[in-house]
Every structure is written in C-alpha cells, then in structure tokens.
Amino acid sequence: MTNRYDRHLSLSEFTQGHQDLLKNTKLLMVGAGGLAAPALPYLAGAGIGHITIVDDDVVDVANLHRQTIFKTSDIGKNKAELAAQYIRDLNPDIKVAAVPQRLNSGDEIDGFDVILDGTDNFESKKLLNEISIRSKTPLIAASVEQFSGSVSVFAGFDQHSPCYQCLFPELPLDCKNCVEGGILGTVAGLAGMYQAHLTLCFLLGIGDVKPGTVLSLNFKTMRTQQLSLPKNPECEICGKAQYGAQREKIEPPAIPLLHPDELKDHVVVDVRTFEEIFEKPIENALHIPLDDIPGRYAELPTDKPIAFICRSNRRSRVAAEYLYARGYKNVCVLDALGA
C-alpha cells in the first residue's frame, strides 16, 4: 500500500528516522495570514506531527489575493480556526490546535521545538524574538513587503547565535506592512514557501541551514541571497547584557558625518524608499532601500569610500554600521540635514 510519505522516503537523504522526527515535532505558527497560508499546507503535508496556530484576526476580502487557503465564504471568520481545519483535512494523521487570540508579552510559550513567525508587524516580531529567547526555542522569522522578503533562522538564547534584533535593532523607517505598502500576492506565497522549506531543512539537517541563516529574497530581480549573520555583541536583547562577563567590550564604530561639500570619490547610496526618491530624487546616487541592504550590500565596492544618505541620517547610520560590521571600514553618513 502506498504511504503518504513515500516520495520523502524515496529521497536518498531521507530515512524513516527523518519522518519520525517530523512526526514528533511540535511547531507553533504565530499569525495565520499571508506567510502561514502557503507555509502551513506544506508543513502539515510533510507530516509535522503537532501544529498550533495562533491568530485573533478574521478573513477580509482584501486577504484573498494572497491567502489562498481561505475562500470568499470565509470572510469574517477566524483565520487560526480556518487554517487549522484546512490542514486537518489535508493530513488527518497530525494533531492541530487553533488559538483564536492575539499573542501577548506575558504569554508563556513552552514545549515547542520551533516557532514560525507569520506576523506582519515589527512589534509582534520583537515579541516573538523575546519569547524565542525566553523559551529557548528556535525562531524562523519571515517578512515580506511589496516585491521583496526575507526568511531567517534565529536562536538568540544560544551564546553564539544571533536573534531577530541582532539583524533589526530598531524599527526600519521604511518598514511597511501589506496594508500600507501593498504586495503582489505571489510574493507572500513565495516567501511563505521559503519559510516552510527552511523549516524542514533546519529540522532535518538538510543543507546548511542553521541559526544565523538569512535568505534575502527579491522577486523583482529574481535574486536570492543566503547570508550567515553573526551574533551582535552589542544587541540589547541577546548581546553582552546577557553574556557580559564572558565577552569583551566592543566599542560601536565611529561613523563620520560628511557634509555634502566634503564629497570626493565616494559612492553615494540612497537608502530611502522608492516613493521618497520619486518625490525628491538625488542625482548620481545608487539606490538600495535600507531593508534590502542585508541582501544587496555585496554589490558595493570594497575599494571606494561609501556615503549613505536618507532623509534624517538615521537610516543611513544603520546602513553604515551594518556595513562597517561586515568589513567596510570606509563608510560614512552623508548629512542630509546639513545640505
């Protein structure tokens, strides 16, 4: 008789032991929207044995272009409960629970092997990061915006692994959710699929997916880049405050502020959004929005000084510090306020 997982077991990398590992995995999906809608069916289909879905939101007609596990007749119904029913029908062998509530900072999360971030705002992502550290549970985070996204594995509770806020120490000013910035439906679908795929690879030890893995996805240029993010020793959430006694103090880099008159052979990188640039273009500047810097900084030359510019010098400082930490020592902030 054919087994549900026969096509897994035909893979040379995959044994019954791997399938049993998935069966014994307890997965928490927080958010049942644009990322969870594509991720959950594949995770359930793969045989993840215990899946809990948390979301207090209800289906809106404007969700349906990307959250394709929901139907028009589902409008107004709770997403966690609908998603749970969808994957129960898909795979009755697994245990599925729905929690139709919002996750709060005081909530104790325990007993899970992995947490998936399916939320769409920075505050929820910060909260999930804290829960991941407190409960010592790896976090597979994902985010999407317009035509790009990222999927990452964090384990900030580990002394050597980064947390979400090592990558995003503060709210990127460019950050928009799908309501504000819009999104092509397939972008959410692809990012959710990457999240499901990264989760399976991480759990099964396939490929080189480990804490600190960041996949940067650009669905306009169709470019995918995999980075390995180190722990930020200065991270307020998982850095030296936690391991202070064991770590050396590392001073934050002194990034110079350059007046526009002082520009020489600098490569000027504008880290504002497309909308801001459209309103007020800057001549002869490369454009890489701040959110895309982790995925695209390798495009920048290492043998020339680089000057970042934004509206208020804040995002350009974040970009400059990010590059400085990655070996680009000749970086500065081009003073947009002094122009």
Ligand SMILES: [Zn+2]
């Ligand atoms: Zn951290």
